[in-house]
Amino acid sequence: MSDEARGRMLGALLRIPFQAIVRRIHAELREEGFADLTPAHFVVFQHLPEGGARLTDLADSAQMTKQSMAYLVDFLSTKGYVERIPDAKDARARLVRLTEKGREVESIARRAIAALRAEWAEVLGREQMAAFEATLRALVDVIEGERERPRGGG
Amino acid sequence: MSDEARGRMLGALLRIPFQAIVRRIHAELREEGFADLTPAHFVVFQHLPEGGARLTDLADSAQMTKQSMAYLVDFLSTKGYVERIPDAKDARARLVRLTEKGREVESIARRAIAALRAEWAEVLGREQMAAFEATLRALVDVIEGERERPRGGG
DNA sequence: CGGAGATAGTAAGAAAATCTGACTAAAAGA
């Protein structure tokens, strides 16, 4: 470890690798011709499950108002990345779903992450990388558990 | 590890803990009466070194235009979190520096991070937590090295 | 020294993103 990262707090230590991933994805998408996508749009892809999701649920899991999410989805829909199909279960709702073009974006993002992960693994070694990811998974579990049963509950 | 975090990509694994920290800081600041600060303002605090910094350098390290950074700094200055003093070395420039109030915010943020870190350490154990942070520091070093000498350079 | 070009910061205004409040249509429940 060099002096660079000494004295930095956990917030920065998590922020910097996360932003490195965002930058990499953004750069790869630009190179592949999807220059109209910005990190703001990524949250839609990140929170969109396989079979699609309703706007309200998307807004909920991304922690924004449904109007703001609608704004993003409208853009992505206009550009052909997602489509809105009727929800068979609920005539009020529509499902937001990736199009073929949207799946292509998802695939590029996955490759970008995988590439960066490989570069990191090369520096850290397989073992440390595996331990690192296992720890992250454990933390995510704790955090998501907390958010379902907010703290202080006793 | 539960099913929650299975199958998630590295991007999400880093994003979720990072956002947990941001949320916690935001919540603590609100409780302590600094409700006018949003995560957008945090980047100023995050990138502001001890003795202050020039606007351009701030904008640079936060990766935004200087106009956008000026917008944030103006707000923080109006609210009394930072002040702008002349730069003795350069009459064009001014140094942005934390005020007493700004240092109070910084201190609350540090405590919030430390608290969350302690909660996580309790779950992971001291050893795993230490290894985790060491890995993060190593990654930050790699990333910052990359950003100085961009990749592809042979 | 003195001029050319680079740099720090600001100004003005357009464009993008986000929020609030009000609304329609459909669903859920009593």
Add this chain to the structure above:
DNA sequence: TCTTTTAGTCAGATTTTCTTACTATCTCCG
């Protein structure tokens, strides 16, 4: 059925960010 809740949209205000252009100062080089 009647009431209440929920999904999503509409309209408009506000906030945030960007583009272009500008002034003042600095740096470099002759």
